[in-house]
Each structure stands twice: as structure tokens, then as C-alpha cells.
Amino acid sequence: MFMNQCCPKGRLAALGLAAAFWLASLFLGVSCAFAHEGHDHGDAEKTAVVSSAYPRIAARSELYEVVGILKDGKLSVFIHDAVTNEPVSDAALQVTIGDSAPIEASSREDGAYTAPIPNGTPSGSVEVIFSISAGRGNDLLVDSFIPRAEARPAAQKHETGWLLSNRATIAAFALAGLGFVLLFAFWRRRGRSMAAAMSAVVAGAFVILAAIMFGEGRTDATQPSPPDVHALSDAPRRLQDGTVFAAKPTQRLLDVRTAAAAPQTIHPAVTLIGRVMADPNRSSIVQSIYGGRVVPGDDGIPRIGQTVRKGDLLIRIEPHLPIADRTTILEKVGEIEQLMAVTENRLRRLRPLADRGAVPQGQVNDLESELEGLRARRETVRNSRTGFEELRASTDGIITSAKVAPGQVMQPQDVLFQIADPRSLWVEALAYDEIGLKQPEAATAMAPNGQQIALSFVGTSRALRQHASVVQFAIPEPPAGLNIGQPLNVMVQTGAPVSGLVVPRNAVVRSGNGENIVWLHTAPERFEPRPVRVVPVDAARVIVAAGVNEGEHILVRGTDLINQIR
Structure with missing residues (x-):
């Protein structure tokens, strides 16, 4: 009665609705606060960056890197x-653990060393001293055991997060729904059917949301928990800070090698697109002058890859003779044979007379000489354009191209064979940039097997081909397996010298976002990616102009394998 007298119905209704919304907002804010508290990412909740399955010790000096892994006592x-990451297998090693006496470590077949632990697995941090005597020098390394980190069960973490987040939110929704139920009863007693209906709808919505979240929470609780990403393991893996953990046994398996970055001053290189060609002075082609039908020799037709010497018979060509020429030859042969018959008759008449002394013997001799000349003329005319044309090798080398088959009819000046000397090859490149007419500082190319090829500058053409200058280089010592016509990237050192850290080309790889990176060996079992800016030097080296400091250890072998670890 007192409420009805002091507060009008409209103002009381508005106050009730505002109180309900304030109550719902209050509980939703509390639930969000609890939810954020349940997913706290503070340092206290983070697990160790590197967690190993076994206690280990890692020490590093200017000479050596030592990693000890404790397993099965x-x-x-x-x-x-320490510089090249090359395994040391010729060392004499003594290990001192804590206060115990020094232990002589024995060498294994895989190059590692084994030392028994007298007091079992250390429970905490214990100082370990390594005394090394090897060909690289004697050294003493001291460090402490890294105890094995305990991984928290994933199911427990999942249940804790659900309790702190989902249950608080469900309680907030339930309380908000209860507030709107009370508001529904108030409006219904006052006869406000529209406001009561709205309150009922909102209350039902909160109740349904609470029921849905409660059902999802029960379902998630019954499902298996996801595996813990920080499970203890010595397998190589990418860590949260982007670095890579690779145990020493894995590094030996991948044949990982490093090098210390040292500054140098050197000429940068310009990249040209080239191809391998035969030395013009040590190669030749074989052609037919008249054309005709191919006739193989006694050993058959030479094939590609066969070694030939200068003057070796390759094939014979049976020339094609037209009918008109055949008729002319037959007429000429008949005329010569007629003269031969007349001369033979005269010779038969004069020989008896010469024997009796009636005619001089000189006339008989002249007729005999004339008869021999007619016989020679007949053979020459018969063999005219009908003899075989012999094709022989013009230079020493191997046959790189053969376009003939037995019985094939060839046209004059068709290229039948190409011969080249594989010990004398050139490289022809196209230069779209101005490299000048003078000899460059150096030029190199990369062979298919990764071997660097030294080139010798021959000359630059003053005529353009495809809007580029033609540059030719000689290969003083061609590697095996280099083929004529094979494309190559030619690196020509020219221009002003620059200073930087010179590293092998395969030390630079691409990261996931496409930038050039190198991997630094920052710890015995840790590798860190570092973005760099590089300038080419030759086919095997580049200059790191920025991104790496002098003395840092750069991964130079096995870079692609480390870069693929995830």
C-alpha cells in the first residue's frame, strides 16, 4: 500500500526494468572476469621453453660444445x-659430478662418450666438470644439470579452465533469468500484459543459454583432453619464441655444420642467364656436298656419345644421278670404247710387222700407250658421279648429334653429325645490364651437382641480341656431366667493392613469409632464425650486408633441414 502511494505505476515499472538489466549486466561482468582469470597467460602459468625427456647438461667454450644426457644411470x-659443430671423436674425457671422484668416459662407436653415474640420477642441480684433452686443445668446462621439467596433465588444465569460466558464466545467466522471472511476476500483478510477456521472453532466453552452456561443459568434460603441446621429448621442434631445439644426436644425424661470420671486402656480382656451348675451335659439323643415299660403313653408323678421332670414316653417301646425266655418261663411255676398238685393231696389225722389222717398234708402243689411256678414261667416266662420297670426322671429340639412318636420302649441306670435345666448353650469357668491355674481376657458375665452376672471360659482343649484350666465357676445367645447351646462372663480379660477412649461398633460406633468413647457433642445442639482407658474390657465396654480427655462428650445412622443423 505504501509503495502504491509513493511511486506512480509508470515510474515503478521503469525502475524495475532498469534494476533487472543492471542485475544481468552485473553478473555478466563478473562471469567475464572469472572467465579471463581462468585463461590467464601470465608467466606463472607458462611451462618451460625447452623441456627434455631426460636430465641434461650443456656447456660451451671457445673450443668445444659439450652436451651430456643422463639416461638409465x-x-x-x-x-x-665450438665453431664448426663438427663431432670430436679423438678426445680423452674425464667427468666430475658434484663431490665424487673424476670418472673416465669411454668412447662409443657412434663418436659419443659414456660415463657411469655412481650415485644415480641427481634430484636437483648438481655441478659437473668436463676435462677434455683432444687435438684441438685441452679445455675445462663447468656447468650444472638441468633437471627434467614436469609436464602438467592436459586433462587437469582443461577441467580447471572449464570450472573457472563456464560455471561462472552459467551462474550469471541463471541469476539474470531469475531476475527477469521476478520482473515478470511484478508486471503480471499490475496487469501489464505486454511488459510481462517481454520479461518472460528475456527470462527464457537466459535460461536456455545457461542450459546450452551447461550441456556443452558436460560434453567437453567427457571428451578426451587434447594432448599437451609441451610434452617431454628430445625430438627436434620449433619453440614458442621461433627458435628451434635440436638435440646433439639429431644434429649428428642431419650433419649440421656452422661457421663463424668474418667480415670481408669483395666485389659484388651481377647475375647473367647463360648456356653451355662447344668451343668453336674444338667442334665441327659433318655435311654432304652433293646429297644422296646413306650407306653405313663396315662398323655401322656412329651414334651419339661415341668417341671419334680426326679423319675417322663416319658414313658413305651414294650420290643421286639424274637420267640425263646417265645418258651422257653412257654416250661418252660408248665413244671411248669405239676408239679403244679401233686402236686395238691397229695394234694387232702392226705387231707382226714390227716383229719382222717392216715398221718401227715405236709405233706399236705409241698405240699401246694410247690404248691404256682410253681404258683409264672409260673407268673415269663410268665412275663419274657414281662413286661413294666419304664423310669423315673433322676434329677429335664425341658425337653430340646424329641425324642419319641407313638408306636415308639426304639433301646437300644437311647437317648429319655434330662433334664436340667435352674437355673444351664455353658459356654464352646475355647481359641486360652494362658490365663494360673490360675483363671482370671474376666469373663463376654453378654445376648441376652444386660444384662451383670457374670461368675465364673471352669477350663481349658490340651487337645486341634480344636487347642484351652477348658475353662469352671459357671453362678451363669443365666438370663431368656438363652438357652442351644446359642453362647456367653466371655470376660476374664487377663494380665497386663492398664490405660484409661472406657466407655460403646455401646458408641463406626462405622463411614462411618469404624473407631471407640465416640460422644462428646460439646454444649447443638451440638455433635462432635471423632476417638478413644479402648481396650475391659468386655462384657459391653471398654477402650478408645486414642482420648478422661479426663472430656469430651461422649454420652453413643442413640449413634446409633445420628450417623445415615445426
Whole structure:
């Protein structure tokens, strides 16, 4: 009665609706706060960056890197060169653990060393001393065991997050729904059917949301928990900070090598697109002058890859003779044979007379000489344009092209064979940039097997081909397997010298976003990616102009394998 007298119905209704919305907002804010608290990403909740399945110790000096892994009561020690990461297998090793006496480590077949642990697995941090005597020098490394990190069960973390987030939100929705139910009863007693209907709808919505979230929470609780991403393992993996963890046994398996970055001053290179060609002075082609039908020799037709010497018979060509020429030859042969018959008759008449001394013997001799000349003329005319044309090799080398088959009819000046000397090859490149007419500082190319090819500058053409200058280089020592016509990237060093860190070309790889990176060996079992800016030097090296400091250890072998670790 007092409420009805002090507050008008409209103002009371508005106050009730505002109170309901304030209550719902309050509980939703509390639930969000609890939900954020349940997914806290503070440092206290983070697991160790590197968690190993076994206790280990890692030490590093200017000479050596040492990693010891404790497993089954034995300490496996891996010794590597601190600069090149090359395994050291000729060392004499003594290990001192805590206050115990020094232990002589024995060498294994895989190049590692094994030392027994007298007091079992250390429970905490214990100081370990490595005394190394090897060909690279003697050294003493001291460090402490890294105890094995304990991984928190994933199911427990999942249940804790659900309790702190989903249950608080369900409670907030339930309380908000209860507030709107009370508001529905108030409006219904006052006879406000429209406001009561709206309150009922909102209350039902909150109840349905609470029921849905409660059902999802029960379902997630019954499903298996996702695996823990920080499970203990010595397998190579990409860590949260972008670095890569690779245990020493894995590094030996991948044959990982490093090098210290040292500054140099060198001429940068210009990249040209080239191809391998035969030395013009040591190659030749074989053609037929008249054309005709191919007749193989006694050893058959030479094939590609066959070695030939200068003057070797390759094939014979039976020339084609037209009918008119055949008729002319037959007429000429008949005329010569007629003269031969007349001369033979005269010779038969004069020989008896010469024997009796009636005629001089000189006339008989003249007729005999004339008869021999007529016989020779007949053979020459018969063989005219009917003899075989012999095609022989003009230079020493191997046959790189053969376009003939037995019985094939060839046209005059068709290229039948190409011969080249594989020990004398050139490279012809197109230069779209101005490299000048003078000899460059150096020129190199890369062979298919990765071998660097040294080139010798021959000359530059003053005539353009495809809007580019033609540059030719000689290969003083061609590698095996280099084929004529094979494309090559030619690196020509020219221009002003620049300073930087010179590293092998295969030390630079592409990251996931496409930028050039190198991998630094920052710890015995840790590799860090570093973006760099590079300038080409030759076919095997580049200049790191920015991104790496002097003295840092860069991965130079196995870079692609480390870059693929995820």
C-alpha cells in the first residue's frame, strides 16, 4: 500500500526494468572476469621453453660444445667443435659430478662418450666438470644439470579452465533469468500484459543459454583432453619464441655444420642467364656436298656419345644421278670404247710387222700407250658421279648429334653429325645490364651437382641480341656431366667493392613469409632464425650486408633441414 502511494505505476515499472538489466549486466561482468582469470597467460602459468625427456647438461667454450644426457644411470656425452659443430671423436674425457671422484668416459662407436653415474640420477642441480684433452686443445668446462621439467596433465588444465569460466558464466545467466522471472511476476500483478510477456521472453532466453552452456561443459568434460603441446621429448621442434631445439644426436644425424661470420671486402656480382656451348675451335659439323643415299660403313653408323678421332670414316653417301646425266655418261663411255676398238685393231696389225722389222717398234708402243689411256678414261667416266662420297670426322671429340639412318636420302649441306670435345666448353650469357668491355674481376657458375665452376672471360659482343649484350666465357676445367645447351646462372663480379660477412649461398633460406633468413647457433642445442639482407658474390657465396654480427655462428650445412622443423 505504501509503495502504491509513493511511486506512480509508470515510474515503478521503469525502475524495475532498469534494476533487472543492471542485475544481468552485473553478473555478466563478473562471469567475464572469472572467465579471463581462468585463461590467464601470465608467466606463472607458462611451462618451460625447452623441456627434455631426460636430465641434461650443456656447456660451451671457445673450443668445444659439450652436451651430456643422463639416461638409465649413464651419462652420454657429445663433444663438438665450438665453431664448426663438427663431432670430436679423438678426445680423452674425464667427468666430475658434484663431490665424487673424476670418472673416465669411454668412447662409443657412434663418436659419443659414456660415463657411469655412481650415485644415480641427481634430484636437483648438481655441478659437473668436463676435462677434455683432444687435438684441438685441452679445455675445462663447468656447468650444472638441468633437471627434467614436469609436464602438467592436459586433462587437469582443461577441467580447471572449464570450472573457472563456464560455471561462472552459467551462474550469471541463471541469476539474470531469475531476475527477469521476478520482473515478470511484478508486471503480471499490475496487469501489464505486454511488459510481462517481454520479461518472460528475456527470462527464457537466459535460461536456455545457461542450459546450452551447461550441456556443452558436460560434453567437453567427457571428451578426451587434447594432448599437451609441451610434452617431454628430445625430438627436434620449433619453440614458442621461433627458435628451434635440436638435440646433439639429431644434429649428428642431419650433419649440421656452422661457421663463424668474418667480415670481408669483395666485389659484388651481377647475375647473367647463360648456356653451355662447344668451343668453336674444338667442334665441327659433318655435311654432304652433293646429297644422296646413306650407306653405313663396315662398323655401322656412329651414334651419339661415341668417341671419334680426326679423319675417322663416319658414313658413305651414294650420290643421286639424274637420267640425263646417265645418258651422257653412257654416250661418252660408248665413244671411248669405239676408239679403244679401233686402236686395238691397229695394234694387232702392226705387231707382226714390227716383229719382222717392216715398221718401227715405236709405233706399236705409241698405240699401246694410247690404248691404256682410253681404258683409264672409260673407268673415269663410268665412275663419274657414281662413286661413294666419304664423310669423315673433322676434329677429335664425341658425337653430340646424329641425324642419319641407313638408306636415308639426304639433301646437300644437311647437317648429319655434330662433334664436340667435352674437355673444351664455353658459356654464352646475355647481359641486360652494362658490365663494360673490360675483363671482370671474376666469373663463376654453378654445376648441376652444386660444384662451383670457374670461368675465364673471352669477350663481349658490340651487337645486341634480344636487347642484351652477348658475353662469352671459357671453362678451363669443365666438370663431368656438363652438357652442351644446359642453362647456367653466371655470376660476374664487377663494380665497386663492398664490405660484409661472406657466407655460403646455401646458408641463406626462405622463411614462411618469404624473407631471407640465416640460422644462428646460439646454444649447443638451440638455433635462432635471423632476417638478413644479402648481396650475391659468386655462384657459391653471398654477402650478408645486414642482420648478422661479426663472430656469430651461422649454420652453413643442413640449413634446409633445420628450417623445415615445426
